[in-house]
Amino acid sequence: MVTRRSSMLLTAVILYVAARASAQDDYDAAPYRDGSCSLNAYDDCVSDALCKSNPDHTRFMCYCPDGFDGDGFSDAAGGTGCRPTNGIATCTAESDCFNAFQTTNVFCEFSDDGLNGVCKCNEGFTFNLEDYTCYDVDECLNNMCSMNAKCENFPGSYSCTCEGNYVGDGTVCTWRCYTHGDCNANSKCRNDGSCKCDAGFSSADGTNRDCADIDECANGELTCPDKADCVNTAGSAHCECQDGFYLADNQCKPYDKTCNAMYSADMTSGVYTIDPDGEGPKPPVDVYCEVRDGFAITVVGPRDTSPEKMPKSGGTSNINYGNVDPQDLLDNSPFCSQEIWVECTKNLVGSVSWTDVSGNTYTSWPSQSNECPCGQMNQCDTCNCGAGAAGLDQGYIINMAVSSVTFPSSNRAPGTYLVGPLRCGPEPFGEETV
Numbered sequence: 559m560v561t562r563r564s565s566m567l568l569t570a571v572i573l574y575v576a577a578r579a580s581a582q583d584d585y586d587a588a589p590y591r592d593g594s595c596s597l598n599a600y601d602d603c604v605s606d607a608l609c610k611s612n613p614d615h616t617r618f619m620c621y622c623p624d625g626f627d628g629d630g631f632s633d634a635a636g637g638t639g640c641r642p643t644n645g646i647a648t649c650t651a652e653s654d655c656f657n658a659f660q661t662t663n664v665f666c667e668f669s670d671d672g673l674n675g676v677c678k679c680n681e682g683f684t685f686n687l688e689d690y691t692c693y694d695v696d697e698c699l700n701n702m703c704s705m706n707a708k709c710e711n712f713p714g715s716y717s718c719t720c721e722g723n724y725v726g727d728g729t730v731c732t733w734r735c736y737t738h739g740d741c742n743a744n745s746k747c748r749n750d751g752s753c754k755c756d757a758g759f760s761s762a763d764g765t766n767r768d769c770a771d772i773d774e775c776a777n778g779e780l781t782c783p784d785k786a787d788c789v790n791t792a793g794s795a796h797c798e799c800q801d802g803f804y805l806a807d808n809q810c811k812p813y814d815k816t817c818n819a820m821y822s823a824d825m826t827s828g829v830y831t832i833d834p835d836g837e838g839p840k841p842p843v844d845v846y847c848e849v850r851d852g853f854a855i856t857v858v859g860p861r862d863t864s865p866e867k868m869p870k871s872g873g874t875s876n877i878n879y880g881n882v883d884p885q886d887l888l889d890n891s892p893f894c895s896q897e898i899w900v901e902c903t904k905n906l907v908g909s910v911s912w913t914d915v916s917g918n919t920y921t922s923w924p925s926q927s928n929e930c931p932c933g934q935m936n937q938c939d940t941c942n943c944g945a946g947a948a949g950l951d952q953g954y955i956i957n958m959a960v961s962s963v964t965f966p967s968s969n970r971a972p973g974t975y976l977v978g979p980l981r982c983g984p985e986p987f988g989e990e991t992v
Contacts, residue, residue: 583612585612585617586617589619589620589621589629589631590612590617590618590619591617591618591619592616592617593616593617593618594611594615594616594617594618595609595610595611595615595618596611596615598618599618599620601632601634601635602620602631602632602634602635602637603620603630603631603632603635604620604628604630604631604632604637604639604640604657605657606622606623606626606639606640606657606658607620607621607622607623607628607630607631607639607640608620608621608622608623608630609621609630620632620635620637622640623640625642625643625646625647625648626640626641626642626643626647626658627640627641627642627643628640628641640658641658641690642658642659642677642690646676646677647659647676647677648674648675648676648677649666649674649675649676649677650666650673650674650675651666652664652665652666654666654677655677655678658677658690659677659679659685659690659691659692660690660691661691661692663679663680663683663692663694663713663714664677664678664679664680664683664692665677665678665680666678679692680692680714681714682694682695682697682713682714682715682716683695683714694711694713694714695714696711696716697709697711697715697716698710698711698716702716702718702729703716703718703728703729704718704720704724704726704728704729704730704731706720706721706722706724706731706733707719707720707721707724707726707728707729707731708721709728723735723736723740725751733765733767734751734752735747735748735751735752735753735767736751740753741753741766741767742755742766742767742768742769744756744759744769744770744771744792744793745759745761745766745767745769752766753765753766753767753769754766755769756769756793757793758771758772758774758792758793758794759771759772759793760772771790771792771793772793773790773795774788774790774794774795775788775789775790775795776790779795780795780796780797782797783797783805783808783809783810784809784810785799785800785803785810786798786799786800786803786805786810787800800837801833801835801837801838801839801840801841801842802833802835802836802837802838802842803837804831804842812833812836812837813831813832813833813836813842814832814833815832815833815834815835815836815886815890816832816834816854816856816887816890816891816982816983817830817832817845817847817848817854817855817856817857817983818853818854818855818856818891818983818984819832820832820847820854821849821852821853821854825847825849825854826849827846827847827848827849828846828847829844829845829846829847830844830845830847831843831844831845832845832856834882834883834886834887834889834890835883835886838886840883840886841881843880843881843882845857845858845882846858846861848981850983850987853983853984853985854983855981855982855983855987856887856891856981856982856983857979857980857981858879858880858882858884858887858979858980859877859878859879859880859882859884859896859959859977859978859979859980860877860878860977860978860979861979863976863978864976865899865901865974865975865976866974866975866976867971867973867974868900868902868906868910868965868968868971868972868973868974868975869965870967870968870969870970870971870972871967872964872965872966872967872968873964873965874962874963874964874965875962875963875964875965876961876962877959877960877961877962877963877977879959879980883915884915884959884961884980885915885916885959887959887980887982888915888957888958888959888982890982891982891983891984892983892984892985893956893957893982893983893984893985893986893987894956894957894958894959894980894981894982894983895954895955895956895957895980895981895986895987896954896955896958896959896960896977896978896979896980896981897952897953897954897976897977897978898912898952898953898954898955898960898975898976898977898978899950899951899952899953899975899976900943900950900951900952900973900974900975901943901949901950901952901973901974901975902943902948902949902950902951902972902973903948903970903971903972903973904947904948905968905969905970905971905972905973906943906966906968906972906973908966909943909966910943910963910964910965910966910975911963911964912960912961912962912963912964913960913961913962913963913964914958914959914960914961915958915959915960915961917961919964943973948973959980960977963975963977
C-alpha cells in the first residue's frame with residue numbers, strides 16, 4: 559500500500575535524480591532553503607507541490623507543477639502554496655479538487671475517458687480567483703424569486719416562498735382571495751379564489767380587486783325619456799323627471815298645479831301630489847284635495863280649526879303652510895278663500911294686525927283698511943274688536959293668504975283667534991257668502 563508519505567518520498571527521489579542533471583541551478587539562492595526533500599517536503603510543501611534537492615541533499619525547494627501558480631511552500635513555511643491557474647485545475651479524483659481549492663464545495667467533472675477531469679464549483683457556488691476557493695452565490699441578490707415572494711439564501715441553494723394571499727412555487731406567485739374582505743368593497747370572493755365585481759361596477763386592470771362604479775348615464779347604457787335626467791348612483795342609475803313632471807308609463811308627464819286641474823268624475827277626496835309652480839325650481843308637494851260636485855278644492859295650511867289664545871305678552875305668530883308656497887296657488891287658482899276670526903274681550907288694547915304672503919301689512923284686523931274680514935263678503939258693517947268692547951269679527955278673505963298675525967300686549971287675557979286653511983278652486987264654494 560502506497561501512503562501519502564511514501565508517495566512524497568518517491569517524488570523526492572525522482573526529483574533528486576533530475577536535480578543532478580541541473581547542475582546549473584544556484585542552490586545557494588532562493589527559492590532553495592536549508593534541508594532536503596526527504597526530510598522537509600512533507601511539512602513544508604503543499605500536497606500539490608513538487609520538491610527538488612541539491613546533489614548533497616542539504617538544500618531543497620518546493621515548486622508547483624504546470625497549471626498552478628505559487629511557490630509550492632505551505633502557509634506554515636511562509637509560502638503561497640499552489641493554486642490552479644485561472645481557477646482551472648485538472649483532477650483524477652474528487653480529492654484533487656478539495657486540495658486544489660481548499661474547500662469541499664467542488665467536484666471533479668471527468669472527461670469522456672473517465673480518467674482525467676476539471677475541477678468545478680458545486681451548483682450554487684462560484685469561483686473566486688483572488689483566494690482560489692468557491693463561495694456561495696446569494697441568489698436572492700439576483701431577484702430569482704417573484705416580487706411577491708420571500709427569498710431565503712442557503713449555502714449552495716435558496717428558497718422562494720409566496721407571501722400573504724399569493725400562492726405558487728415562489729418564482730411565480732398568483733394572488734387569490736379567501737374571504738370577501740380580501741376583495742374590494744364592491745366585489746366578492748369566488749370559490750376559485752378570484753374576485754368578481756358587483757353588478758354595476760367594473761375593474762380597469764382586470765383583477766376585479768379595484769372595482770369602480772360604472773356610469774351608466776355617461777356610457778349611454780341608460781336612456782331616459784324627454785323631460786327626464788339620468789342620475790348615476792353607486793352600482794346603478796335611474797331616470798328622474800325634471801321639476802313639474804312625474805314618471806308614468808316610462809314617460810315624464812307634467813304634474814297638475816291644483817287639485818281641480820286633475821279632477822275627474824271618479825276622483826275622491828284625499829292626499830294627492832301637485833306642483834303649484836309647474837316647471838319652476840320648487841319640488842312637488844302633497845296636498846289635500848276636497849272633491850265637490852264637478853270640481854276639486856286644493857286645501858293647504860292650518861288644518862286645526864280649534865281657536866288659539868291670543869298671547870297677553872303680544873308678538874307675532876307665523877302661519878305654517880308646510881312645503882307649499884301659497885302664492886303659487888293664488889296665481890294658479892281663479893278663486894281662493896281663507897277663514898279668519900277674532901273673538902276679543904274688553905282687555906284687548908289696540909288692534910290685531912296681519913300680513914299677507916305678498917308682504918302687505920294691515921294695521922287692523924280687517925282685510926282692507928277699516929274693514930273687517932266679513933266686509934269682503936258684505937256680511938258686516940263695523941268692526942267689533944279693537945274698540946274697547948267685547949265682540950267677534952269673523953269672515954273670509956278672498957284671493958289672499960295670511961302669512962302672520964301680530965298681537966298687541968295686554969295685561970289680561972285679550973281673547974282668541976283662528977286662521978283657517980287656504981282653500982283654492984275654480985269658483986266660490988258657497989260657505990263664504992253665508
